[in-house]
Amino acid sequence: MASVLVVEDDQFVRSALIRHLTDAAHTVRSVGTALEALREVAQLRFDVVILDLGLPDLDGSEALKMLRGITDVPVIIATARDDETEIVRLLNAGADDYLTKPFSVEHLSARMAAVLRRSRAAGEAAPSTVIRVGGLSVDPLRRQAELDGARLDLTRREFDLLAFLAGRPGVVVPRRELLAEVWQQSYGDDQTIDVHLSWLRRKLGETAAAPRYLHTLRGVGVKLEPPGAEPSR
Numbered sequence: 001m002a003s004v005l006v007v008e009d010d011q012f013v014r015s016a017l018i019r020h021l022t023d024a025a026h027t028v029r030s031v032g033t034a035l036e037a038l039r040e041v042a043q044l045r046f047d048v049v050i051l052d053l054g055l056p057d058l059d060g061s062e063a064l065k066m067l068r069g070i071t072d073v074p075v076i077i078a079t080a081r082d083d084e085t086e087i088v089r090l091l092n093a094g095a096d097d098y099l100t101k102p103f104s105v106e107h108l109s110a111r112m113a114a115v116l117r118r119s120r121a122a123g124e125a126a127p128s129t130v131i132r133v134g135g136l137s138v139d140p141l142r143r144q145a146e147l148d149g150a151r152l153d154l155t156r157r158e159f160d161l162l163a164f165l166a167g168r169p170g171v172v173v174p175r176r177e178l179l180a181e182v183w184q185q186s187y188g189d190d191q192t193i194d195v196h197l198s199w200l201r202r203k204l205g206e207t208a209a210a211p212r213y214l215h216t217l218r219g220v221g222v223k224l225e226p227p228g229a230e231p232s233r
Contacts (some may be wrong), residue, residue, distance in 0.1 A: 001049035002116055006030040006065070008078070009056050013101075017050065019080075020105045035059035046073050048115055050108075051095075054081040060203040061090060068094040072143070072156055074115045078103070088195050094155045114184040118160075131166045134226025136204075136213060138166045138199055147204060157182070158200050165214070165224035174221040197222065 001153030004021050008014040009032040021028045033035050034055045041049065049067065064075060074096040081087075081150070082100045090098060097111050131138040135148040140163050144203060145152040154162065160182050176195055177226060179185045183192070206212040212227045 001025045003027045005040055005046045005049045008052045034063035040052050041071050049075045051075050053081055064093055091192055092195050092199055118184050133166050133169045138163050152203055155167055157196055161196055170225045172221045172223045174216055
């Protein structure tokens with residue numbers, strides 16, 4: 001059972017989501033505006049937020065940005081917008097998943113289950129030591145990362161990707177494994193991985209053309225290793 005906040009202004013869709021989630025034994029609260037959502041999240045603890053983009057007071061993408069400023073609660077975008085550029089932008093902005101309306105209750109349940117599994121696994125993880133790779137340090141328990149002593153401002157997904165790769169320094173991780181372990185998906189679009197790698201590289205002060213820590217092996221996968229390491233053969 002999870003505590004769910006539904007942010008949806010369409011009363012018909014809102015009622016259907018509440019009914020389905022309640023039948024599945026989840027505790028549900030619902031609001032119809034972005035400002036109400038921010039107030040709820042600031043005052044109460046939720047396991048997941050289902051966020052519509054077409055809200056009457058504030059676009060959902062702006063609401064997502066504001067949510068990420070105050071909480072790390074997993075957010076699933078649920079909207080009629082299906083533009084691929086928009087989807088990638090929202091995933092990069094901190095959304096944990098994205099569903100395009102109309103979707104089945106089974107589809108929503110599966111996506112919620114994957115997001116909650118991953119979130120709970122992170123919260124229940126045993127205390128771990130800080131991972132150090134060159135000048136990079138990653139603390140999985142506190143969900144903090146530093147580069148040469150400076151704190152990195154990472155989104156939830158950027159941190160998860162960095163922590164997963166840092167825990168396997170020098171190992172080439174296939175994209176399929178990244179989708180399964182970081183995104184909790186058995187399939188997906190490689191562009192999603194590329195976008196997150198691009199933003200992560202920017203925060204690490206590097207580029208794909210001039211990598212320091214993150215190295216992409218075309219057709220194989222991605223690896224993280226300290227600057228100056230011997231190149232893979």
